Amino acid sequence: MDEDDIAAVVETLRSPFLTQGPKVVEFERAVSEYVGAKYAVAFLNGTTALHGACYAAGIGTGDEVITTPITFEATSNAVLYCGGTPVFADIDECTYNLDPKEVEKKITVKTKAIIPVDFTGQPTDVDAIMELAEIQNLIVIVDGAHSLGANYKGRKVGKQAHMTMFSFHPVKPITTGEGGIITTNSEVFYEKLTLFRSHGISKTPYAVEQGDWYYEMTELGSNYRMNDIQAALGSSQMRKIDGFIERRREIAAFYNEKLVSIPGIVMPKQLEETESGWHLYMIQLDNKVLTKTRRGIFDEMRALNIGVHVHYIPVYWHPYYQELGYEKGLCPKAEKWYEQAMTLPIFPGMTDENLGDVVAALREVVC
């Protein structure tokens, strides 16, 4: 948070609007222009934005939606909110993203949509996913919670799929405190998303005839609106996004350079056509090479005051999903990957000294 972020919020507190108003429109324009999509619809947070996208895609009871198990739970939960069935396909162990070949295996007559996740900020091979989708008119919703500012084939993520979600939770590429958005080129999805986030209420032609007080509720929406306070912060953050991403790329380049010499550390593979936004920097601890366990390394790193983490537990391992009948072993590559995965600290405010400390600690712990 800089002084200009703070000033933008304070200015809004003094304006006539607190809930959705002109600042939201301005923020939506900033994001849609940045990613090159026609429309952007802001939501309360990324989770409600995903719910909106699943609603707009028409996902309902009996519909299957293919997604990855290596994501935050919100991705597949959005399918459940709409009564659909998440179907987990396995990942590519090198990029950690959903593998289009595994997606293909899971397509049935019941499949309605595919939700790939740009995990760690590296864009999914969205062309391959869109190609699969076209065969059967599936809708592709990219969970881009990690990938605002990332590039796929030289272009910003956010307009290649039917809909793309970005999250503005404080750990994400930019923040609005809590916040989310859907970008799309489709007017039909845009209309549905707009209705859904505000109770399904609008001025239909019939309502306009009835008088100025009259409106109609035509869909079962909810109150998922972003407010102007959030949006003012978002627009201020958007002015700085390129700098944030640049610093994340520098940090990743530093790790890439320094970690090769540590035995047993597998670095995240980047596809040639992608430029990650590096939301996360995740390594694998090769248990064929290392004598210590992941748990041991993790605890020792934390004891050295290095904020390592693990993103994420395979979604269907959670008790809620287990009770729905998903069994362990469903996506063997994802599960094997998870057992060896560890997240290193990466954020724009990291100093070069911080970076040196992380690498030194890792070397000390694993060697």
Ligand SMILES: *Cc1c(COP(=O)(O)O)cnc(C)c1O
């Ligand atoms: C953060 C996140 C979400 C949810 O976003 P919120 O804004 O926190 O609701 C969804 N998917 C992924 C992959 C995320 O990282």
